[in-house]
Amino acid sequence: MARANLLWLQSGGCGGCTMSLLNAERPDLVSTLENAGIDILWHPSLSEQTGAEVQALLESVIAGETPLDFLCIEGSMLRGPAGTGRFHLLGGTGIPMIQWVSKLAEKARYTLAIGSCAAFGGISSSSDNITDATGLQFEGELRGGLLGSDYKASGGLPVVNVSGCPTHPDWVTETLMQLVLDEGHEDDFDAFFRPRLYTDQLVHHGCNRNEYYEYKASAEEPGDLGCMMEHMGCLGTQAHADCNSRLWNGGGSCTRAGHACINCTAPEFEEPRQSFVETPKIAGIPVGLPTDMPKAWFVALASLSKAATPERLKENARSDHLIYPPTLHKKNHK
Numbered sequence: 001m002a003r004a005n006l007l008w009l010q011s012g013g014c015g016g017c018t019m020s021l022l023n024a025e026r027p028d029l030v031s032t033l034e035n036a037g038i039d040i041l042w043h044p045s046l047s048e049q050t051g052a053e054v055q056a057l058l059e060s061v062i063a064g065e066t067p068l069d070f071l072c073i074e075g076s077m078l079r080g081p082a083g084t085g086r087f088h089l090l091g092g093t094g095i096p097m098i099q100w101v102s103k104l105a106e107k108a109r110y111t112l113a114i115g116s117c118a119a120f121g122g123i124s125s126s127s128d129n130i131t132d133a134t135g136l137q138f139e140g141e142l143r144g145g146l147l148g149s150d151y152k153a154s155g156g157l158p159v160v161n162v163s164g165c166p167t168h169p170d171w172v173t174e175t176l177m178q179l180v181l182d183e184g185h186e187d188d189f190d191a192f193f194r195p196r197l198y199t200d201q202l203v204h205h206g207c208n209r210n211e212y213y214e215y216k217a218s219a220e221e222p223g224d225l226g227c228m229m230e231h232m233g234c235l236g237t238q239a240h241a242d243c244n245s246r247l248w249n250g251g252g253s254c255t256r257a258g259h260a261c262i263n264c265t266a267p268e269f270e271e272p273r274q275s276f277v278e279t280p281k282i283a284g285i286p287v288g289l290p291t292d293m294p295k296a297w298f299v300a301l302a303s304l305s306k307a308a309t310p311e312r313l314k315e316n317a318r319s320d321h322l323i324y325p326p327t328l329h330k331k332n333h334k
């Protein structure tokens, strides 16, 4: 099989998706790409070439002299000021990054938005968005972005949105492996063109607070062991990602570290319209209810569950350490 190549550029973001990618484990990033037959043409953190050498490389791709399999863009596209893109000139070239990306995207077999900034605008587009930041093919939930809603790479797919803030290293490497084998088809992606290999799960799946969730035994303060949905802003029941079944960096996740899931794989997660660590409620009922669950069911189930909550869970939920372990049932050996 012919080897494929990958070009990675960074724009309006924090570089955290690259940091995350470098944490790829079992196997590591270099071995994964090597075994998948993917060579890095250039990456700002991993490659030696700078300046004129890089410019020459980009120009040769645009001229069609160097074929490009994977164009990976990390960070949002900064269109300001006034549509010129001059808030981000690619170092040494004097040319706005949005122009480089637009031209390179015409040549790529697959274009991937790495992280929620590149996919939807993300944190960089929040608040007043003074840089006019956008995603490659979405601006928040709306199709369009820098490349426009009709864009398709030469491999036949729109921009593949490997969203997350940051994205999980496996989400990137598994998507690349799927595409390099030409096994990426439109129905492998969801409505926001995120790979279903990780968005067919909810963060809630596999959360080790599920017993507390079932009985609505809720955390009330940071560090408490209970479920964080009722008071602490957890969106795990609505967040499409496999963070609690795939786990991060050898075994962690946001909820396992005691933080609410803020649904960072979703467009517009950066503007929750309330604190990230508080659950908005109307008449005491959380506004954001679990995916697929009618409100009336949730209310009925929640009150039944609360009535049946074992004392062990009630007390442990409001504590930062286990107070009551499960009761040990002994057999009666008379």
Ligand code: SF4
Pocket (backbone or CB within 6 Å): 203, 204, 205, 207, 208, 209, 210, 213, 226, 227, 228, 229, 234, 235, 236, 237, 255, 261
């Ligand atoms: S803390 Fe969040 S992810 Fe965990 S059980 Fe509660 S709602 Fe689900």
Ligand code: SF4
Pocket (backbone or CB within 6 Å): 164, 165, 203, 239, 240, 241, 243, 253, 254, 255, 260, 261, 262, 263, 264, 265
């Ligand atoms: S648990 Fe939620 S906030 Fe944390 S990485 Fe996963 S989707 Fe993002």
